[in-house]
Amino acid sequence: MPRKVTDACISCGACIAECPVSAITAGDTQSEIDPAVCIDCGACQAVCPVSAIEEE
Secondary structure, three states: OOEEEOOOOOOOOHHHHHOOOOOEEEOOOOEEEOOOOOOOOOHHHHHOOOOOEEEO
């Protein structure tokens, strides 16, 4: 199941750089994960400094 970004996101970009399939982009107020591209590897969740990424 793909991950999702919560409102705790601070738009630091750490998850964007870490995603091996480029499923994460910078949104207007927070990063956004494309569920059609996400492979649910958890790499983004591991590097998020504010724990703003969780399983959907």
